[in-house]
Amino acid sequence: MTTIDLPLVDRPETGAVAGCCAPAAGDVVDPAAARDLARQFKALADPTRVQLLSIVTAHEGHEACVCDLTEPVGLSQPTVSHHLKILVEAGLLEREQRGRWAYYRAAPGAVAGLVDSVSTLMPSPATASA
Amino acid sequence: MTTIDLPLVDRPETGAVAGCCAPAAGDVVDPAAARDLARQFKALADPTRVQLLSIVTAHEGHEACVCDLTEPVGLSQPTVSHHLKILVEAGLLEREQRGRWAYYRAAPGAVAGLVDSVSTLMPSPATASA
DNA sequence: CCGTCGTATCGACGGCCATCGATGCGACGA
């Protein structure tokens, strides 16, 4: 579960305030969808996790074990494991246990899902035609 | 200043641990760049802010004033202003004061910048060819 | 000139999060 398809709901036409400008216009994201999307972004809202993603994807074979990640980020091993767990739960990384080591790899389609979500959120003429 | 160009630094070849797998491979994001990128994502890491972005972009003329945003998200006016300020500081929204009202609009290029950052962070064969 | 309206800022409070050391658990080597 990596991509969020962002259901758009019709604004219920409040018809109240509207003393300054147009009351509403089109479709906005569902509150539940906003919550899910924010959760994905929250996984990226930490410098350590951004670094971890970068290191993993830049690593040989696009995978790395925890022992390779502890030193570059300069944090303790429990903290790194904690961040990796968050990235896995967000669908950005995948975990595979091979023998004694746990290998982390970029989840396929994670980037595409994120990009799609952003484009749906803020449709820009240069990014999305919708 | 919306886009972050993510300078890639050569890993300094630790040469130490490396008992389990390859020590390193290529280029990772600079810690400072990771911090800046995380700050951008942090602006999107809140359901309210995601909703605000969606409402503003879906609004008539792609702009909205605070009074139009308070009711849909169901929060107090100071809280909404607080979130809007964060979105502006992140380069995702632009603020323009016209008369008594403050109009917010999606910053041009914000989406493209974010998409580019994500693609640079996690180069995927389906998203980026670099 | 004064009242009202729309927003931003301030100060406070509650909750979540990043970080750590200590510990538990499974896997491998001797």
Add this chain to the structure above:
DNA sequence: TCGTCGCATCGATGGCCGTCGATACGACGG
């Protein structure tokens, strides 16, 4: 079988963040 190694989990702690009411400030109308 026992020690060691790699990693996840636990419990605690300090700090940041979202939220609010109260308040200040600029703009417009009368």
